Amino acid sequence: MKITDIKIGFISVPLKTPFKTALRTVEAVNDIIVKIETDTGHVGYGEAPPTGVITGDTTGAIVGAIEDHIKKNLIGREIEEMEEMMKVIDRSIVKNNSAKAAVDIAIYDLYGQLYHAPIYKLLGGYRKEITTDITISVNDPEEMARDSIDAVNRGYKTLKIKVGKNTALDIQRIKAIREAIGYDIDIRIDANQGWKPKEAIQILRKMEDIGFNIEFIEQPVAAHDIEGLKLVTDHTNIPVLADESVFSPKDAMHIIQTRAADLINIKLMKTGGIYNALKICSIAEMYGIECMIGCMLESKVSVTAAAHLAGAKSIITKIDLDGPVLCKEDPITGGAIFDEYKITLTDEPGFGFKNIDKIKWK
Numbered sequence: 001m002k003i004t005d006i007k008i009g010f011i012s013v014p015l016k017t018p019f020k021t022a023l024r025t026v027e028a029v030n031d032i033i034v035k036i037e038t039d040t041g042h043v044g045y046g047e048a049p050p051t052g053v054i055t056g057d058t059t060g061a062i063v064g065a066i067e068d069h070i071k072k073n074l075i076g077r078e079i080e081e082m083e084e085m086m087k088v089i090d091r092s093i094v095k096n097n098s099a100k101a102a103v104d105i106a107i108y109d110l111y112g113q114l115y116h117a118p119i120y121k122l123l124g125g126y127r128k129e130i131t132t133d134i135t136i137s138v139n140d141p142e143e144m145a146r147d148s149i150d151a152v153n154r155g156y157k158t159l160k161i162k163v164g165k166n167t168a169l170d171i172q173r174i175k176a177i178r179e180a181i182g183y184d185i186d187i188r189i190d191a192n193q194g195w196k197p198k199e200a201i202q203i204l205r206k207m208e209d210i211g212f213n214i215e216f217i218e219q220p221v222a223a224h225d226i227e228g229l230k231l232v233t234d235h236t237n238i239p240v241l242a243d244e245s246v247f248s249p250k251d252a253m254h255i256i257q258t259r260a261a262d263l264i265n266i267k268l269m270k271t272g273g274i275y276n277a278l279k280i281c282s283i284a285e286m287y288g289i290e291c292m293i294g295c296m297l298e299s300k301v302s303v304t305a306a307a308h309l310a311g312a313k314s315i316i317t318k319i320d321l322d323g324p325v326l327c328k329e330d331p332i333t334g335g336a337i338f339d340e341y342k343i344t345l346t347d348e349p350g351f352g353f354k355n356i357d358k359i360k361w362k
């Protein structure tokens with residue numbers, strides 16, 4: 001199975017409601033789709049979102065990285081040369097992890113087709129059903145309480161609450177949500193870098209004292225401020241999960257060895273795909289650090305790939321793969337089945353994509 005062409009397309013899927021974090025507000029998933037064609041007629045699909053505020057990757061840069069740097073080094077290569085191809089992608093251009101992730105995902109899709117097996121089974125086969133949380137956007141406390149009730153009514157048992165914007169409101173936000181949904185539902189919070197280290201410690205201690213029962217705090221401080229992250233980790237009992245501070249396996253190793261965080265959020269768009277994500281899983285496993293699998297605003301193509309990784313690896317104990325359920329429609333036939341909180345992997349070869357509607361090919 002030899003690569004004959006790599007095509008680029010675009011999908012645009014409106015969100016059910018605007019997605020708001022401390023970093024940005026988004027109304028639609030506007031992602032790049034990669035289609036890798038082979039001489040056997042098999043095709044592999046990948047996806048990349050232009051999450052400039054987190055990864056630095058823009059639509060133009062993703063397209064340019066693939067078309068001008070990665071594509072020419074992959075045409076003519078055999079899918080069975082997985083290891084070599086992953087090194088080639090990495091050497092083709094520095095950074096540009098979302099572009100690399102899209103290509104990596106499409107190659108894994110083909111790898112599974114080559115060996116007639118779903119990726120989660122090839123990588124470990126730990127489980128085929130996983131349960132995701134859902135994100136509650138940062139808004140005023142009353143609106144967040146209403147959104148939380150709606151999520152609970154739809155069956156979600158874990159809510160990921162966005163905070164870190166107009167930080168004076170953060171305590172009130174969680175108070176309003178707890179009053180609305182009670183204490184049977186797990187709450188994890190994500191500040192998306194919105195707090196200063198000492199401010200974070202103060203807010204988290206208050207949340208502890210009030211007894212909000214927070215499962216963990218995700219990325220309380222600026223991505224680059226590893227000392228600040230460690231300060232927060234050392235001064236609160238609420239576990240700290242590193243998101244924007246961890247892209248590469250080396251980042252994960254550093255955070256774990258310096259004990260700057262208690263947990264790691266793996267996202268394929270930060271690691272550059274499954275190949276490096278597997279390395280983070282191995283590092284985390286060696287140190288007994290549990291991981292979350294997360295996503296950006298992504299549709300079912302790349303989130304299916306992330307779900308397969310979660311299906312393969314037991315060190316991934318927390319799931320934040322709500323991208324597809326935040327979307328108003330699903331243009332993808334095949335892939336994992338996303339039914340609100342329940343994600344079911346299929347046993348189709350690769351990731352099992354059949355078709356993608358409404359792609360605008362370049």
Ligand SMILES: C[C@H](N)C(=O)N[C@@H](CCC(=O)O)C(=O)O
Pocket residue numbers: 021024051135160190192243294295296297320321322323
């Ligand atoms: C969508 C997911 N639940 C999430 O919150 N992901 C990111 C932010 C993604 C984005 O801005 O596109 C996160 O910070 O965890």
Ligand SMILES: [Mg+2]
Pocket residue numbers: 190192218219243244265
């Ligand atoms: Mg996050």
